[in-house]
Structures are given as structure tokens and as C-alpha cells.
Amino acid sequence: MVEKKFLKAIKDFNLVESKDRILVAFSGGIDSTVLTALLLKFQKYLKIEKIALAHLNHSLRGAESDLDEEFCKSFAEEKGLKIYTKKEDVKKYAKEHSMSIEEAARTVRYSFLQEIALREEFNKIATGHHLSDLIETMILWFIQGNKKGIKGFKPYEKNVIRPLFYLTKEEIRQYAEKKDIKYTVDRTNFKTDILRNKIRHDIIPLLRQINPSIEKSMLIESLFLQIDEDFIEKEVEKFSQKFLKDRITLTDIADVPEAVLYRMLTIWIYKKTGIYPSYRKIWEILKILKKSGEKSISLSRDYQLIKSYSQIIIKKKEKSKKYSYKIKTGDEVYIKEAGVIIKSYISKSINMGKLKDERKIVCFDIGEENPEFVIRNRKAGDRFLPFGQKSEKKLKDIMIELKIPKYMRDTIPILEFRNKILWVVGYKRSGHYPVTEQTKKMICFEIKEV
Template sequence: MLEKKALQTIKEYKMLQPGDTVLAGVSGGADSISLLYLLYNLKAELGLSSIYIGHFNHMLRKGESDIDQRYVEDQAKKLGLICLTDSKDVAAYAAKNKLSIEDAARRLRYAFYDETAIKTNSNKIVLGHTADDSVETFLMRLLRGAGLKGLTGIPPVRGNIVRPLIKIWRKEIDQYIASLKLVPRIDHTNYESKYLRNRVRLKLIPQLKIYNLNIKEILLQTVLLLTEDYLYMESKTKGAIEDVTISKKENSIELDAKKLRGLEPPIERHLLRTAVEKVKGNLAELTFSHIHDVIKNIDQTERWELHLPDSIFVSGNKNSLIISKDKPKELEKVAYLYNLTVPGEIIIKEAGLKISSSILDAPPEGFEESRDTAYLDFEQVGKKITIRSRKDGDRFYPLGMNGAKKIQDYFVDQKVPQEQRDLIPICEGGGRIIWVVGLRIDERVKIGRKTKKAIKLTSSKI
């Protein structure tokens, strides 16, 4: 019955194809031994080319770990299969890298599988995760807090890793093992309450069964439905991320902030998580709050910066958002000062602009000011104009407004990006600011009824 059910899962998810060479991860426990015999018994029906066994010794249980290894090697000899092994001090690795024992064990074990698959030319790595494992993983991530990806549990297929037992319950495994008259190894750490997975399996799930005896089946169905939703979200995000990406480097990715703001919220959140994963390599320690903080800042016109787990930096302005492993550079202040005699013109190379000036013997009639043209009262300005970058404490009287305003505050009100503010020339004449180029003239130098002569200033790109 188990072999038939597993075969259905293999076909449903297209896990294995005729001619595949597979590496079976075997710990010696009931799940992995069931997987080994399942593959061995179905080898001809599946059309498998070769089966290799990979066993990783975690060195966590003193002599017990070595006995596990010998047991797996004995099973390999019994079946006439090649077994490749390796051992690493997981506890020492966890302490050195500040990881939990579970996380350290997983990283080293999967690295071993990848290396061994290459050595044996195995195009598939087959692991023995069960339906119980998927439900336990779902509950663990739910307790810790997870997004849609985390709540999908253990995927049936991920790259070259496949899990034929993912819809099979542990009680079915026990029945299969008994039918084969096998006595698998028992890992007594599976009963230690210091590990969250054990507490979920031994304490939480039995409590949930008080409310519904079929809770595990219900949770597994939830995981499968969430997986379908996640795959749909992934397909939508894949197209969106190509559209919003401005540039991608080894350690960073730059996104178009305007296009990001136009996405539906679920796609926006999922896209940001995907972008962080591309730079960071994983989503470890990344929470909903981190993504929420990034989204809150996307609407800012000021330059902003956030720190994410594992030294990932996010910075942005109204135009773009950058996710990087490198700390954003501080903006360098751009300083310049030029003197213009009216009439005349001058090049402001830092701003990429040319400022031209002329004297009008009479005020223009029915003139309309634009962002690039200013008409000023000659008597209030004079023939000597200074054109410079902004300075701390700059104030002027914006046309049409009562009272003075700091240039800094005016830039904020006008949503001028921080990195562009030093590039906006400030024109001074008669001892005061007369024009913030491209934005507004000063109220005190505007053309009025008493104006006899006027100055025309024009800004153009070079």
C-alpha cells in the first residue's frame, strides 16, 4: 500500500524519470530506511539507472552516531548498493557560527548531499520527509511567524531534491517497516523536549487532537492549498520583478520605486521578500515587520536607510530602492560658487546648467514665469548675481507665500530628492536669495507696479 501511494506521489509531482541516477539520504531511522527499500523495490518500475546511499554522521550522540553509520552501511551491503559517508562535528560548527543545532545539522547535511550527488553523478537527491514532517514544519513556522513561503511546509520537489514520502504518515511507515521485518535505528534525541520540533510533535499536536482527531490531515491539506497559492504568487512575482528591476549586481539589486508603489500589496510584499532572498541568499530571520518597514519608507521623498538581518542594507528615495550587502555610501556634499554680471551667462558645471541673464528696459507685459525662466525687479537685484549651492540655514520668501521659509523645508515640501538638492543652484542678488532655480523666485524681487526695469534669468541644460 505504501509503495503504491508513494508511486502516485512520484508521478503527481514528476519526481523521477526513467534513466535517473539517485542519491538516497539515509540516516538509519524508520523514514529513510523505508525510502531506501521503496526505491530499491521500485527501481525497475521507475526505470532508475542507479541508486546510491548517502549517510551523514552528525557526531551528536557519542557512540550512537557511529552505530547508525554502521547500520546504514550494512543495509547497503545487503542490497548491493554503494554507500558514501561523511562526518562533521555539528555541535562545534553550530557554536562557531552561532547557529542552533538543528540549523547547523541541516546546513552540513545538505552540503554533504550536494557534494555526494556530484561525485556519483546523481541527478536527483531523494529524501525521506513524511506528511508528519510537513505538518510539524508548518506548525513550527506558524509559531515563529512566517510568510506564505514558510507556511507551505516542506516542498515535495525543490530543484533536484525530491521527497516521495511527503504524503505518507508515520504510522504507514511503521507498518511498512514491520512488513519488511526491519529494525531501524532509533534516535533518542527525537524525544528530547529542548528541540522545538519534538515539542510540537509530542506536546502540541496531541493537544490539538483534543479539538479534532483529524487535525494532522486538516493541516496537511492546508499546507497543500497554501503551496498552490504560493506557486501562483511566485509566477506573478517572476514577471513583476523583471519589470521593476533597474539593475542587478553580485551583492545588490536596484528596484524602481515608482513601479513598486503601483503593484498590488500582496505582490509588492512577495516581490520584496524575493529581492532580499536574491541578495541575502535566504530568508532566515526576515520577518513581516522588516518588509512592512521597507514598504512604509517607499513613499518617502527623502533618502532613507534600513538595516535587515545578516547585514543587509536597504536604502531608497522616491525613484529607486537598493537592497545590498554593502553599506550605502554617505552622500558627498557638492559645493560651488559662481559670479554672474547682468547681462551675461555662465555655466554651472556641477548642475549641468547654463544661466543666462538680460536686462529689460521695461517690465514685460502679460508674462508667464516657468520653471526655467524668472523675471525680477532690476532695482531689487542689481547687476551682480551670485550663483551657488545651498548652505545650512538658507531662507527665502517664496513667491505668493507670507513669511520666510528655510530652503531645506522648501525642498522637502517640493519633494526634491536629497541627492539632488545640492545640484539646484541658488541665485543671490542685493544681499538676499532671489531665485531657487527651477522652482520659485523670492516674493521681494517680483515684478510690481513700481518696477521700471527688469531682469530676465533663464536656465537651460548643457
């Protein structure tokens, strides 16, 4: 029965093909030992070219970890298999990368396995994951509200295959006993995984009372959920070019279905911040995308996501610093905070046409000899006199009218003269010192982007 199910999983998911070179992720525990025994037994039948083992010593249980490694080596020798081993300080790795021990062990292990597979030309890596693991994982992730959850893991993922996918732990145990297969006691429970143990010993037996074939039902459920997931993943691929940039334009993603959108956002946020946003965070983000105006969400201690009027961006959280520069006619001043150069000069020829682009160039009728101007960022209480109007308005309201995103408002340079704001650089000039037909000499300011 066990052998039949093993071969059936291989056939159903096309896990093994002739001439495959398979590297078994070998812990020495019952699962990977039974997996190796089955692969060896059917090596000829399945036309597998080569089987070898790879064991990572996580150094998590002191001398016991070394004993496990010894067991793996002697098992390999007995079977005439090559074994690749490596010792890593997983605790140290976890600390350095702020990961849980379990996550660090997995990361270090998979990178070791992939490295050996690449170097030694193994086209597949086989792990001992089985049906009981699948059910536990589905329940665990479901309880934790994990996005990846409910569907569990797949029988294969890229070059990783899981030939025990149809077998329960009990079936594997009985097989090991019947065939007198020796293994090390599975102490992989460095996982301090109380919840997983609770699921294994309390919840699953309870579910089995309600549905005696709980494994079968959940396996089918998982397979169908995988089909849906594969479909959505393909859709995600189609839209992926829209998420390559640093900024996402809202009109660009207006036609992206939400199921695709949240997956893309998750990947995009991870690439920018190194953090996978939680389900709840993603839900909040989807909500603000539907709202008008500017909104922001804190992603972590260091990053925030901002939905401005037309874009989504991720910004490092930092308090904007005050800055102030002096500028006289004839000067070119580099405003490093805003990444622009502002040039000031005197002009006698009045080209009204050119003056229309107040975002780039502005001129004022100031008679004074050699006046000094200030370029600074905004401060509380700033007021601005719109061109053609009689009364001043709050600068903040002007910025809102101009649809300047909140995150940019503290960096935008303001040109000031005698306590009056002349220009919101790059956006709008004020009504002070207007140039008229009678103007003889103008002081102009021009923006040069760097």
C-alpha cells in the same frame, strides 16, 4: 499498506520516472533507511537506473556523529550501494554565517547533496520527509507566524523528491519493525527543538482527539494551499522583470496585485540585503506603499527601505558627512559625495534660452573680480530666496516643494556665495544676483554628470 502508500505518492506526484538516477539523502535514521529499503524493493518495478546514498556528518555530536557515519557506510556496503560522505563543522559554519545550527545544517547538507548530484549525474535527490513531518511543520510555522507556513513542504521541489509523503511516522516505525530494518536511533534532535517536540507529543495528540484523521485533513489542506501557491508563483514570474532594478518605480508596480507584490518585495529585499524580511515588516511596507509622501522603514541594523515620491529603494544606513569645496571661475570641481562635476566660467554672451534650464546651468550677475564660491551640503538653518520672490524660505521646505526625497537631501550640493545660497545644484537657482538685460558679464556654473 505502507508499500501501497509509498507507490501511490510516487504515482500521484510523478516522483519517479524510468531511468531515474536517485541519490538518497541518508542520515541513517529510520526515515531515510525505510525510504532506501522501499526504493530498493521497487527499483525494478519503477525502472530506477541507479540508487546511491549521500551522508553528511555534521560533527555536531562528536564521536556519535562519527559512529552514525560508520553505520551509514556499513549499511551501504551491506546493500551493495555506493555512498558519498563528507564531514563538515556545522557549528563553525553557523557562527560564521550568523545562522541557527538547524539552518546551517540544512544549508550545508543541501549544498553537499546538490554538489554530489551534479557531479555524479543523479537527476533526483530523495529525502525521508513524511506525513508526520508535514503536519508538525504546518503547525510549527503556523504558530511562529512564518509566511511559508501553514501549507508546509511539497512532495517535490525542483530535483528533490519526498516519496514518504503519504506515510506517518507510526506507519514507518511499524514497517521497519515488520521488515526488521536496522537504523541508527534518530538523534537528529540536535535541533534542540523544544517547540517541535511539544507539537509532536502534546499538540498533535490533542488535535487527534478532536479529529482522529487529523493527518488526512491537514494533508488535503496542504495540497490545496500548494495549488494556490503554485498559481501565485506563476504570477510572480510574470511580473519579475519589474523587480530587477535597484530602484522600483511606483508607477511600474501600480498594477501588481498585492499577493504578488509582497512576494516580489520579499525576494527583492533578500537579494539586496541578504535578509528575509519578516511577515510584520512586509505588512508595514505594504502599508506605506499606500500612503502619499515620503516614508521609510528600517529593515535591519544596516539597511532601510525608502519609499520616496516616485520610487522604492534600499539604502545602507549611514550618517551623511559634511562636505565643502571651494570653486573659482575657470575651475572644474568634482563633488564625489554627489557624483557630479561642477564647472564655473565667465560668459559675456547672454543666451537667455539656455538659462531656462536651471537644473543644469545657472548664471549670476556678480561684478566682483575673481570671487570665490563654496559648494557644500546643507546645514541646519539654511534659507533660500526663491527666484522672483522677496522673502527667504527654509531650505528644507524648498526641498520638500521640489519633491527631493529625504534620503537625498543631505548629499545634494548647494552653491553658496557670501552666506547666500545661489543654487540648489541640479534643481533650482535663487533670486540672488539675477541676470538682466543690462548684465555685461556673468559668472556661470554648469553641471557635468560623471
